[in-house]
Amino acid sequence: MVMPGGPDDSAPVSIAPDDLRQLAEHDARHRAFEGGAGPLAALDTGGSGERGTVLLVAGFTGSKEDFAPLLRPLCAAGYRVVALDQRGQFESPGPDDPARYSVAELAGDLVAVARQLRAEGPATLHLVGHSFGGLVSRAAVLAEPAAFTTLTLLGSGPSRLGGTRAQLLEHLAPLLDEGGVPLVHETLEQLAMTDPRAQLVPEPTREFLARRFLANSAAGLRGMADAMTSEPDRVAELAATGVPVLVAHGAADDAWTPAVQEDMARRLGARHEVIAGAIHSPAIENPSRTCAVLLDFWASVPAPADAAGALR
Numbered sequence: 001m002v003m004p005g006g007p008d009d010s011a012p013v014s015i016a017p018d019d020l021r022q023l024a025e026h027d028a029r030h031r032a033f034e035g036g037a038g039p040l041a042a043l044d045t046g047g048s049g050e051r052g053t054v055l056l057v058a059g060f061t062g063s064k065e066d067f068a069p070l071l072r073p074l075c076a077a078g079y080r081v082v083a084l085d086q087r088g089q090f091e092s093p094g095p096d097d098p099a100r101y102s103v104a105e106l107a108g109d110l111v112a113v114a115r116q117l118r119a120e121g122p123a124t125l126h127l128v129g130h131s132f133g134g135l136v137s138r139a140a141v142l143a144e145p146a147a148f149t150t151l152t153l154l155g156s157g158p159s160r161l162g163g164t165r166a167q168l169l170e171h172l173a174p175l176l177d178e179g180g181v182p183l184v185h186e187t188l189e190q191l192a193m194t195d196p197r198a199q200l201v202p203e204p205t206r207e208f209l210a211r212r213f214l215a216n217s218a219a220g221l222r223g224m225a226d227a228m229t230s231e232p233d234r235v236a237e238l239a240a241t242g243v244p245v246l247v248a249h250g251a252a253d254d255a256w257t258p259a260v261q262e263d264m265a266r267r268l269g270a271r272h273e274v275i276a277g278a279i280h281s282p283a284i285e286n287p288s289r290t291c292a293v294l295l296d297f298w299a300s301v302p303a304p305a306d307a308a309g310a311l312r
Contacts, residue, residue, distance in 0.1 A: 015200040015202075020202055020205050021202075022065040022066060022212075023068065023204055023205050023208055024068040024069040024284075025072070028045045028071050028081065029043070030043060030091075031044045033113045033116055035087055035108075035113065036087075036108045037087050037093075038094070040084055040087065040113065041064065041090065042064060042083060042084045043067075043082070045072075045074075048080070049121050049122060050122075051077065051078035051124070051298075052124030052126060052149065052298070052303070053080045054081045054126045054128065054294075055113065055114065055127050055128065056070070056082065057129040057130065057134075057137050058086060058089060059129075059130045059131030060131060060224050061089075061221070062089065062130065063091070064085050064090070065212070066130065066283055067081075067130075067283050068083075068284075069283060069287035073288075073291045077291075080121060082117065086109065087101070087105075087109060088219065088224070089217075089220065090212045090216070093217075096217075097219060097223075098219045098220075100219070101220050101223025101224050101226075103227045104139060106136040106224075107136050107139035107142075107143055108140075108143070110127070110136060111147060114127070114148065123149070124149045124303050124304060126152070126294075127148045127152070128152040128154055129151070129153060130156065130281070131156055131280065132224060132227075133154075133156070137153070142241065149243075149301060150246065150297065151238075151243055152246040152247075152297065153248070155248075155255060155280050157255070157261060158256075158263075158267070159232055160228065160230055161255060165254070166228075166229050169229055176218055181213070181216055181218050185214055188213075189210070235264055238268060239267065239269060244301045245268050245270035246272075246297040247270050247273070248274075249273075249278075250274075250275050250277075250280055251276050251277070253279060255280050271297055271300075273293045275289050275290055277289070278290070
């Protein structure tokens, strides 16, 4: 769903006719990693990753393609980049039990992938979680801090989601009960198309977004929605790990507000970056600035000693 916002918090984010967003060209190959409930689909740029590996984690109803515009430039900067579908999302199958989509279980998947990545490459591993993926990524760092060199919370928050987006999720279960994932998609599409910005999204991208949403697991939608609206505040726990953290978000983020994310960064003692020209999805709304912010942050963190042996 396209939401209002922009570089000065009031101007709309522009969408050019050739801005394919999730369909941006990249050279990554499809591959699978082994998670705790089955294979996890990913896009992997490969390469030596002389500067390290980056693991990108999608948010609720998202997918690996939400990072498509970042893959080429981050790879060109010397990183191996892996973007992941969490279990039940798009091309990653998931269990039929909503309880299997808790933050803790999803975080276990990330730790498993991190172990595989560290076994294949250098010790440096930067974790980036978008939105709900940020809550899951935080839990992965809390579960095994030594596995990750840094954590970036991209448009994510300190605790459960609130506001209008959370209110929207209250209608999810009844819609699923009545008509499954197709009815949820139809309802969200009708709502989205009342926004002029949604009408500007190129047709190929809209077709992809529809196909992606319909591939979501119904149990995953239920379980992740419950997890996202019940997550406790774990900021103090994260700060205690000592893992360097970047808090970055769009200037007009309409999920966790900019003020909430700024306060989280302060409590973490973390670097804080506001990405102009972006709302809740900076990786597709302003990929060039998002890349610059990520690269600058990673360059500021000393490379770790190779402790990969302890994690393999």
